[in-house]
Amino acid sequence: MIKTRYAPSPTGYQHVGGARTALFNWLFAHKHGGQFILRIEDTDQVRSTAESAAGILSDLLWLGLNWDEGPVPGAPKNNFFQSMRLDLYNQYLNELIRQDRAYEAYETPQQLAAMRQQAEKQKKPFRYRRNMPGRAPKGNGPAVIRFEMPFETITFNDMVLGPISVAGDEHDDIVIRKSDGFPTYHFAVVIDDHDMAITHVIRAQEHLMNTPKHLGLYSALGWQPPEHAHVPLVVNMDNSKMSKRDKAKVARAALQNYLKGSQDAAFAQLASQFNLPAAAITDFVAKKTDDSKLASDIASALDITLPEIDVQDFRRSGYMADALLNFIALVGWSPGENREILTRKEMIDLFSLEGIGKTNGRFDRKKLLWMNGEYIRRASPDTLIGALKSFNEVTNYSIKHADDAMLRELLGMYQERMSTLSEMAHNSEFFFKEPVYDLKAVKKHIFSDSHAEQLGQIRAMLEPIAAWNKEQLAPVMEAIIAMGEHRGAAAQALRVAVSGGAVSPPLLETLLLLGRDKTLTRIDKALALPPIP
RNA sequence: GCCCCCGUCGUCUAGAGGCCCAGGACAUCAGAUUCUCAGUCUGAAUACACGGGUUCGAAUCCCGUCGGGGGUACCA
Numbered sequence: 090m091i092k093t094r095y096a097p098s099p100t101g102y103q104h105v106g107g108a109r110t111a112l113f114n115w116l117f118a119h120k121h122g123g124q125f126i127l128r129i130e131d132t133d134q135v136r137s138t139a140e141s142a143a144g145i146l147s148d149l150l151w152l153g154l155n156w157d158e159g160p161v162p163g164a165p166k167n168n169f170f171q172s173m174r175l176d177l178y179n180q181y182l183n184e185l186i187r188q189d190r191a192y193e194a195y196e197t198p199q200q201l202a203a204m205r206q207q208a209e210k211q212k213k214p215f216r217y218r219r220n221m222p223g224r225a226p227k228g229n230g231p232a233v234i235r236f237e238m239p240f241e242t243i244t245f246n247d248m249v250l251g252p253i254s255v256a257g258d259e260h261d262d263i264v265i266r267k268s269d270g271f272p273t274y275h276f277a278v279v280i281d282d283h284d285m286a287i288t289h290v291i292r293a294q295e296h297l298m299n300t301p302k303h304l305g306l307y308s309a310l311g312w313q314p315p316e317h318a319h320v321p322l323v324v325n326m327d328n329s330k331m332s333k334r335d336k337a338k339v340a341r342a343a344l345q346n347y348l349k350g351s352q353d354a355a356f357a358q359l360a361s362q363f364n365l366p367a368a369a370i371t372d373f374v375a376k377k378t379d380d381s382k383l384a385s386d387i388a389s390a391l392d393i394t395l396p397e398i399d400v401q402d403f404r405r406s407g408y409m410a411d412a413l414l415n416f417i418a419l420v421g422w423s424p425g426e427n428r429e430i431l432t433r434k435e436m437i438d439l440f441s442l443e444g445i446g447k448t449n450g451r452f453d454r455k456k457l458l459w460m461n462g463e464y465i466r467r468a469s470p471d472t473l474i475g476a477l478k479s480f481n482e483v484t485n486y487s488i489k490h491a492d493d494a495m496l497r498e499l500l501g502m503y504q505e506r507m508s509t510l511s512e513m514a515h516n517s518e519f520f521f522k523e524p525v526y527d528l529k530a531v532k533k534h535i536f537s538d539s540h541a542e543q544l545g546q547i548r549a550m551l552e553p554i555a556a557w558n559k560e561q562l563a564p565v566m567e568a569i570i571a572m573g574e575h576r577g578a579a580a581q582a583l584r585v586a587v588s589g590g591a592v593s594p595p596l597l598e599t600l601l602l603l604g605r606d607k608t609l610t611r612i613d614k615a616l617a618l619p620p621i622p
Numbered sequence: 623g624c625c626c627c628c629g630u631c632g633u634c635u636a637g638a639g640g641c642c643c644a645g646g647a648c649a650u651c652a653g654a655u656u657c658u659c660a661g662u663c664u665g666a667a668u669a670c671a672c673g674g675g676u677u678c679g680a681a682u683c684c685c686g687u688c689g690g691g692g693g694u695a696c697c698a
Contacts, residue, residue: 096698097698098697098698100697100698130698132697132698133697133698135697136697136698194696196696198695198696201695201696202695205694205695209623212623212624213623213624214623214624214625214694215694216694231696233696247627250626250627250628253626253627254626255625255626256625259624259625259626259694261694263695264695264696266696267696268696269696271696273695273696273697273698274697274698275698277698278698293692294627294628294691294692294693295691295692295693295698296692296693296698297626297627297692297693298625298626298627298692298693298694299693299698301626319627319692321627321628321691321692322691322692324691326632326633328690328691416634419634419635419647420634421634421635422635423634423635423636425636426636426646427635427636427645427646427647428646428647429634429646429647429648446628446634446635447627447628447629448627448628448629448690448691449628449690449691449692450633450634450635451632451633451634452633452634453632453633453634453648453649455633455648455649456633456634456647456648456649457648458648459647459648459649460647460648462660462661466661503660505660505661505662506659506660506661507660508660512660516659534658566657567657569657570657571657576656576657577656577657577658578657579657580657580658581657581658583657584657584658585658588658590658591658591659592658592659592660593658593659594658594659594660595657595658596657596658597657
């Protein structure tokens with residue numbers, strides 16, 4: 090049976106690139122009626138956190154990438170966390186030692202760094218090998234265990250890239266157990282993939298050069314290795330890596346702009362204003378940290394948008410899980426037949442490793458935005474209400490407090506014209522709160538020409554309407570639109586008065602939902618606005 | 623530096639020697655519809671990195687150049 094796995098390390102939020110790797114594994118498993126496994130690779134005791142693991146689980150579930158075996162959300166760590174499997178690793182480690190394929194090494198990190206520097210000076214590549222001269226003697230410090238790699242060329246057939254081959258003198262004796270007693274990634278991966286009967290390892294191309302090392306291990310352990318497929322990376326439009334640094338950069342620039350020339354004291358003030366630790370802010374500005382959480386705190390405090398990098402960023406920005414999934418599938422994979430919009434089922438049917446390209450894919454947010462709009466327009470109201478509720482769980486727009494009936498009304502107006510849920514949430518704020526007047530729009534559409542006077546007339550036309558319904562309002566609305574020399578110009582004044590800005594859904598629907606009282610008071614309020622310079 | 627991988631419109635891609643003076647989608651531009659914004663419809667422009675081979679014939683095969691990416695950790 091086909092078995093794939095996604096094996097993230099819980100050292101941060103779930104990155105979209107990783108989500109795509111998970112998706113490919115999920116698709117491949119489902120395509121072949123196999124199983125998809127999730128395994129948490131928390132062998133780095135310093136950087137791994139339980140919160141990060143929990144976040145990854147919930148992001149994958151939000152995307153609909155469920156697993157057949159793996160961690161249980163909300164439950165304590167189970168056997169799908171590598172930190173729970175030390176006995177297993179040690180068992181095989183001892184076996185390798187017994188077979189004399191693994192051995193202790195005593196160099197300190199400083200010594201290793203010096204050795205590498207030395208090699209670099211001599212313009213020779215540094216390879217740690219058991220038989221090399223100058224190895225540190227026992228007693229020098231805590232030992233690590235290294236695996237003695239064979240000296241032969243290792244070749245394998247990558248299911249995406251084709252034959253890959255690395256010469257014997259390129260290998261080195263990798264550390265398989267760190268001095269803290271934990272296995273390294275290389276060792277734990279091999280043991281677990283074998284133990285969990287993984288048949289296909291589909292992972293990012295950054296692991297390509299690790300595969301020969303793993304193959305060396307499989308062979309020493311006498312195991313049949315799984316098939317490997319290395320998928321190309323997803324990068325920014327400028328070819329740089331998509332990383333949390335991108336978010337930090339934007340947040341930092343905005344912060345610096347906000348602070349301008351101000352002195353240290355301003356940091357403290359800012360920190361309390363944002364309810365953030367002062368030291369965190371100074372470190373952040375000094376580029377000592379790129380912390381994502383801090384970056385998004387700063388962004389929300391300064392009301393700016395950060396580039397989306399992690400799955401939850403996209404969720405907060407109002408993307409539909411299915412649209413995001415569809416989009417990332419298409420970066421690097423082609424279903425053929427000029428297909429673009431695909432359901433999960435269709436993706437499964439059409440998926441093949443042969444359809445995955447060999448080149449890195451640029452993450453084109455414009456296309457994602459288009460695709461999200463497509464999904465929104467095609468979705469049923471119920472689907473959208475569900476998506477909206479999921480969106481509301483992680484955001485704080487007024488729409489959060491709307492009931493289903495209200496959401497339905499809003500969807501009627503916004504479904505056709507939004508490309509993200511946050512667009513609707515943001516643009517519909519005026520239905521819930523007093524409008525924030527856009528002074529430019531007020532000046533242009535209300536206090537110029539005879540618009541203010543027309544707005545007064547409009548008020549007079551609306552006021553006598555007794556039953557505030559479509560039948561009564563529609564003809565009046567028609568008359569308002571036809572007012573004056575330029576069709577729609579007077580209506581624009583009304584739009585600005587009720588919504589605060591020059592853009593809103595069609596006025597008839599807007600006024601109907603807003604109600605008679607709010608419509609009239611807002612007109613009064615707009616007309617009473619102080620003169621704008 | 624060394625090792626590995628890659629190179630079709632701005633972007634994601636189709637293309638597995640003749641079906642290709644290269645197809646689709648996003649983006650861009652122009653027009654139509656319109657109370658704003660969207661949306662929708664119609665149309666336009668844009669690519670086989672370069673240089674050598676092989677072949678009757680190359681985007682497709684080979685070599686080189688250039689370019690891009692990844693790796694080179696007691697991180698995964």
